[in-house]
Each structure stands twice: as structure tokens, then as C-alpha cells.
Amino acid sequence: MAASRSSTGSVTIEDVAREAGVSRAAVSKVIRDAYGVSPAMRERVAAAIEQLGYRPSVSARGMRGKTFTLGIEIPELSNPFFPLLLAGATAALSGSPYQLIIAPADPAHSEGYRAIQALVDRQVDGVIAVSPLVEPAWLTELAATVPVVMIGRHDRADGYDTVVSDDEAGTRRLMRHLLDLGHRDIAHLTGESDRTAPGSGVPQAIRLQTYRAVMQEAGLGDRVNVARAVDVATGAHRTALQLLTGAERPTAVFACHDEPALGVLRAVADAGLTADEVSVAGYDGIDIAGHPGISLTTVRQDGERMGRLAVELLLERITGRTEPRHEVVGPDLVVRSSTRPPRPRGTATRLQALGDH
Amino acid sequence: MAASRSSTGSVTIEDVAREAGVSRAAVSKVIRDAYGVSPAMRERVAAAIEQLGYRPSVSARGMRGKTFTLGIEIPELSNPFFPLLLAGATAALSGSPYQLIIAPADPAHSEGYRAIQALVDRQVDGVIAVSPLVEPAWLTELAATVPVVMIGRHDRADGYDTVVSDDEAGTRRLMRHLLDLGHRDIAHLTGESDRTAPGSGVPQAIRLQTYRAVMQEAGLGDRVNVARAVDVATGAHRTALQLLTGAERPTAVFACHDEPALGVLRAVADAGLTADEVSVAGYDGIDIAGHPGISLTTVRQDGERMGRLAVELLLERITGRTEPRHEVVGPDLVVRSSTRPPRPRGTATRLQALGDH
DNA sequence: GTGAAAGCGCTAACAA
């Protein structure tokens, strides 16, 4: 509590050296745990540091060597999946000399470029990027300067590492579940098409693409139904409402992730429908999906593990690895009561439904 | 996209000066918008900067002047209230030359001290702290070095500014609502007692204190019922389950914030009870509380506004203000279907309940 | 209005 926590004041390495009666270099070596210091000196210096409450200036260190800072860029904190990533990353760094700083991508500005650049400007020793929309070419260029790990992009790049969840497998598992329940009219709710372009490597794009593929394979190509929401996290409710009150009401809606899925559930309620009439599924496995009032079927991604993995890869890079690594973590389907067998067309009563099978 | 975004490479102020045919000092003045540069020079330098894709090194700047970085320390991202704070802060900074960086407090380590210290070590121009548990004395000491704004502590300090929500008013409004509905056996679910010590200035402490006061004022002092959860965010479910299955079941449970309230709702469901039997209320006004499957009565705090306000106060401090400011923002009660009039004791059927009034 | 020069606190060669 006392001196060691005392304010940064302006006690420099010089002061410590004087106090301990050694040279600045000696102090530097001690704090960096560098080779060639006698235990005696180490102790003297440590005592002086403690005594004076010395804290090395990260700025000054950054000018010559490392900052012991890792930067992570995050597109939005409102989606509960991202905090999970952060929790994993923070945990992985616990006890290490590295400190994590987060740069939030300002939604009003250019898609994460600014935030990543801000991190680099601050001389971080490595960058974790979560923006799905930054261009791979730009990242490659960046990776030539500083170690980079990208989370959630499927395209493999040589310059940097990637950590992704297997969105195709997850989507297939979910679609299989819906088909097995007997659903045929399955709609997919996703974002605007510029964010889901095939080949973009963005999770939403993979999910859309896999949805299409599975529908085709199941002979339901003519029932492919893709609904687009302008801002999918907030706009899903509106889009779903149109979808559900339209003539061609699907029996199941698969939303590209859990946040819009919550909007769809809300729309189901607002349209006076129930889970027996419209099944809803999401993607991510956010905690609230398990709440009894929600009970959303979803594909769980282990965000914490992904965050941890990203940090591990980054530290490896910093330690010298140069061959790229690409880690894929397997998602799990979690079935809950938001998905049920479809009610036969046109039957509205329990009796008829019973007689149907 | 091109040069200006190009990697930080190692183009220095020197390179820009050479390219523009001026001195380093001149370039420095231009990028700092300092007094005494001719428009012609400004233009020449700007062109060179653009041309070379020059980015000033924050580390180097930090050694002499400012870093144009504001640091915010956050205890946990999992609670959706905090991302709101961040959204407000980010928005307030949009377009300014300042960049926000977030230091997550590692739950495994000392309560935010480390994270705040990490920020200070990085020479931020100001600090926003959200940890309710750091000692005011320590913050005062810190504030002597760098401008500080604390969010969510009620104790006033001279050295730094504070932004809080009026927890007493919010709690009174909520309690009034429950009492008006007819509830008498109202339990309060909160965290361990060391986190809710009276006079600590922590929101949870104020809410607890106000709960007690209102109960007394209503002549219900003997029915005060405070349930403690070990880790309130995750442990609320368990504690609530005990509370609801015990002999003295309350008719209403007021949780110290929305996350535990969700746990209580889950416990209500798990115990086979309904909203008619147990009313549940929370505090914060997180989005999901409005979902039809949840419909939680809560006290909304305008987190975005609080984040914005904190940034404004901090910028004022940086610009030179020294008198402390303490901003209180008023919370709003949001009534939803999770709270209803209590069912008369011992009556289990609709008929009896009907006859009762 | 512009440039030269002196550091800010630290690290990394190299010398001792």
C-alpha cells in the first residue's frame, strides 16, 4: 500500500541508482531481470525501488525497448461475446509482466483502423485485433512492424496469426438440428450484404454461406430466405417483425448471432406468436441465452478460450516465432426450448396437431 | 487508405522535416497546432506528413509533453452497465485529438490499483476510475499527479471529480413502488458485508442503507431481510434459491443490481414460483431487462451520460480547472411485469385471491 | 517566423 503504490511523482531510474549507490544501467538490468547482476546488488536496488516507490516510465522504455503492453482492439462492448474474449485475455496475462490495454473502435469512425493505429502509436509490443472488417492487406503490412493476432477472421494470412471458431461446423450443427426437428421454412437473419460478402472471411459471411449450402443440400434451395437488417444488432427486431407478419412466415429463424436473436424473440412476442409457432436460434452462446425467460437455442463459442489463445499466440510471436499459426476452436450446439418442431401448416389447435402424427 | 494509414514503420519527425525542407521544431509546431507558423509552412509540412505517412510517437511525446491519451479503468466488462459508460466516454471523445484506452482490472489482482497504476505508468493525460473499492486517500494522492475522475463513488473528495447516480433517490423510488403495490416482506439481496459497509460511498452500500431506512420509515423494521451472496453477480441465484425455499419467503426481492436480479429471476423459476408469488426488482436498467421474457422492474441509470460527463470533467481538468466538481445524475424507475401486487398469504388459488379484495 | 540545441527517462553496446 505504502511507497510502492505511491504516485508516479517523478522518481526516475537516476534517483534509484543514487539511493542504491549504483549506476543507472545496474538498476535497468535489475528491473529487466537481465543477465549479469549479483544477488547483493539486486537486493540493494530492489530495496531502493521499494523505498522510493519507483515506477519505470513506459514512455521512456518504449523509446528504446519494449513497453510490456499488449493492445487489443474491440469493435463493440455491447455484444457480450467480446467481454468474454477480454476476460480470457486478461486471465492469460495474469501474473505476467505484460499489461493489456483495450482500444475501443469508435463506431463513428473508420472501422477499427483508428483504434489499431492508436495502439501501434503507443508502442505496444503486440496487437490483437477483433475488427472483422479491417483489410487483410493492411494487417499484413502492420504485421511487418509488430506482432499481430486476428480473432474471428477465417482467411489465412502469412504475416499474422488467427484465432477463429469453426463457423461452418457450428452452423451445420445448428441447421441439422432445425431440419431434424422438421423445419423446412428456415429463414436466416443477417446484416447488410456488404458485411457478409462471400469470401470475406467474416463469421457472418461463413454462417450465411453455410446456411445456403445446407438448404441446398437438403433440397430446400427454393426456400432459402435471407432477411437483412440495416444495423443487425439493433435492427433485427424490426426486420424480424416484417418477416413474421409477412405472408411467407418461416417456421424457424436463424439469426447470425445472439444479439439479433434476442431481437427476433422480442418480435415473436410482439407479433403474438409463441415458440411453438416460430423457432428461433442464435449464435455465440451468450449467458443470457440460458435464462429461463429466454431459453435460446444457440451455438456456443468459447470466447474466453479464444481470448486466452490469442494472447498465447501473441506472446509466442513476441518471443520470436515467425511461422504463422491458425487456431480453430470448435463450437458447441446448445439446444434450448426456443426451438421446437414446427406446427403443421394451417393447423391452429392442439387437437389437430395431435391427430397429425 | 494509402500512406496515411501505412504502418508506423519508423518515419520520424526528422524525415518529415527533411522532406519538407524545414526544421524539426517547425514540424513539431505544425502537428501541435502551436503558435507561430506561417500558412505556407503549415501546408508544406502537412503535405510531407501525408506523403510519408508520418505518425508521431506517443512514447516520445510522453517524455516531454502530453500523450493525448485518456485512461479508463473498469472492474468488469461482463456487467452490461460498464460498456454503456465506455460508449458514452468514447462518443464524448469522438473527433477530439484524445484517444481512450481501457485498462481492465484483473479480478485475480488487487482491486483496480494495478490497472490504474498501469495507466499512469503509460503517461495518460487523465484517468477515469470506476473501481468502487480503491481507497479515496490513494486517489487523492494520485490526483496530485494526474487529473482524476471517479465514477460511482458518493464520498466527495477535494482532489478529484466524481460522477454518480443518485442511488438513494433511485432506491427510494423503487421501494415506494414495492410498498405501493402492497409488499411488506421485501428482502434485499446484496454482496458480502465488506463491500457494502455503511459510509463506504459505494452504490451497493447506499442502496442497502436506503433499503433499511425505507423499511424503518414504513414501520417494517422487523421485516428487514438482507441476504448476502458471496460473489453477488454469480452467486445471487444460489442465495435467492435459499431465500425462496426457506420458511420466511419474502413476497418481493430487491437485488442490488440487475445482474443478480437475473439470477433471482432464474431462482424464482427454478423454485417453481411465478411473478405473482414473488416480485423481483433490480437496479441499473440494462437492456435485457426490457426483454419480454425477462421484463424486470429496475432503476435505470444513464450510463452513457455518466461516461460522457466523466470525459467532459476530465477534459476540463486537463484544461486547467482545479476546483472539484461532483455531478449527480438522476436515475429513473422503470416498472415492468416482474413486480406485481403480493398474493395474500396462504392463498394458493385464483378464486380465493379474487375474493380477497 | 524559423531553426539550433538541450534534454525527457530509459536501454543496450561496450569498456573497465
Add this chain to the structure above:
DNA sequence: TTGTTAGCGCTTTCAC
């Protein structure tokens, strides 16, 4: 094993 020294890229007087 320890100390000396030369910068890292920038800001900031202070001359010109």
C-alpha cells in the same frame, strides 16, 4: 559483475 556512454523521437526554450 559493474559503469560509461550514446542515442531513441519528441518538445521547448532561446537565439536568430
